[in-house]
Amino acid sequence: MKILVTGGMGYIGSHTVVELIAKGHECVILDNLYNSSINVLNRIEEISGVRPEFVNADITDENALRNVFENHQFDAVIHFAGLKAVGESVTIPLKYYDNNVGGSIKLYQLMEEYNVNNLVFSSSATVYGSSFEMPLKEAYGRGTTTNPYGTSKLMNEMIIEDYCHARKELSAVVLRYFNPVGAHKSGLIGERPNGIPNNLMPYISDVAIGKRERLNVFGDDYDTKDGTGVRDYIHVVDLAKAHVLAIEYAAKNKGMETINIGTGNGYSVLEIVEAYKKASGKDVPYVIAPRRAGDVATCYADPNKAKELLGFEAQYGIEDMCLDSYNFIIKNPNGIE
Ligand code: NAD
Numbered sequence: 001m002k003i004l005v006t007g008g009m010g011y012i013g014s015h016t017v018v019e020l021i022a023k024g025h026e027c028v029i030l031d032n033l034y035n036s037s038i039n040v041l042n043r044i045e046e047i048s049g050v051r052p053e054f055v056n057a058d059i060t061d062e063n064a065l066r067n068v069f070e071n072h073q074f075d076a077v078i079h080f081a082g083l084k085a086v087g088e089s090v091t092i093p094l095k096y097y098d099n100n101v102g103g104s105i106k107l108y109q110l111m112e113e114y115n116v117n118n119l120v121f122s123s124s125a126t127v128y129g130s131s132f133e134m135p136l137k138e139a140y141g142r143g144t145t146t147n148p149y150g151t152s153k154l155m156n157e158m159i160i161e162d163y164c165h166a167r168k169e170l171s172a173v174v175l176r177y178f179n180p181v182g183a184h185k186s187g188l189i190g191e192r193p194n195g196i197p198n199n200l201m202p203y204i205s206d207v208a209i210g211k212r213e214r215l216n217v218f219g220d221d222y223d224t225k226d227g228t229g230v231r232d233y234i235h236v237v238d239l240a241k242a243h244v245l246a247i248e249y250a251a252k253n254k255g256m257e258t259i260n261i262g263t264g265n266g267y268s269v270l271e272i273v274e275a276y277k278k279a280s281g282k283d284v285p286y287v288i289a290p291r292r293a294g295d296v297a298t299c300y301a302d303p304n305k306a307k308e309l310l311g312f313e314a315q316y317g318i319e320d321m322c323l324d325s326y327n328f329i330i331k332n333p334n335g336i337e
């Protein structure tokens, strides 16, 4: 298939492009490089032997989007482009809604105009909120979000649902990611956020390479195995492979499906610290800090629907997730430059 990959220069998008190319798909990447580097393109080429076409454009720019649809006949769109910093979204909500919701609507309108009927959308476990029992099942529906980022994902899900009801030729797979971590085995692509990392694994990586002194563990009094927060970490290469299966599923099935992409296993913060120390051979000093506002004690997926509908099962365990994160950070301590 010929696939438009919005946000394809980013962390999850770049890994997905590599897996799509490996399966013989043709990718056109559209990204405004807001949170990625142009050099990701060289890295994708180095890994896959193919240099995908790249369009430097913003999904909120209708004319630029229209040009891309005018120049290519796409079979499908995988829509990653979005802003994702939870804390920042509380400070600048309108920017998040404009980018993540406004930009998506423009994209979906052009898909309709140019008769592109297959869509995979990046959603998040955050749409479950905090009131459902674990493991989280798609059938629970959506809960209450606690920040504009999460609400922007929830709104996209609702828009896609209404749109699928109205347009019977549309196929949409909404993937709810749990906690993506790790990097490609080559160490050529991965995640190195700008500034102080918000997420656990990039922060631990910074501590392991001596860039930060110690990890703050946000709370050790949760009702979990060791008191620290438990999450369902998934290797980004597994997540990328799930996208290939999802877009191939969309091409064969009409209507909308919402599917969790996780492993079904929950690891605590301290278990991740131990696994990282073992994988890297480095010390990861930490202190117990107060709980972080908005955190839940435990969050992990029921991964059965992904297995039944897509034939997807995560292959990589926590050792690979830590090892590959470390391999990427030692090769790219300042990110992809
Ligand atoms: P990322 O920031 O690495 O990638 C997103 C890419 O989109 C970046 O390259 C950025 O430059 C681009 N982008 C942002 N706004 C754009 C716009 N208006 N026009 C064009 N390009 C734009 O993030 P990621 O971790 O790869 O996440 C990809 C998607 O998955 C996002 O939608 C994110 O919300 C979602 N998601 C991520 C996680 C996670 O923990 N990483 C979890 C759940 C869902």
Ligand code: WQD
Residues within 6 Å of the ligand: 084, 086, 123, 124, 125, 126, 178, 179, 180, 198, 199, 200, 201, 203, 215, 216, 217, 218, 219, 228, 229, 230, 231, 269, 292, 295
């Ligand atoms: C994991 C655990 C923290 C940092 C976030 C978003 C979610 C989704 C994925 C996009 C928690 C603890 C963390 C640190 C710590 N993103 N922690 N010290 O919060 O599960 O999910 O990313 O959709 O929407 O909210 O991930 O990696 O931030 O935290 O102790 O410095 O690590 O308290 O228990 P989270 P995370």
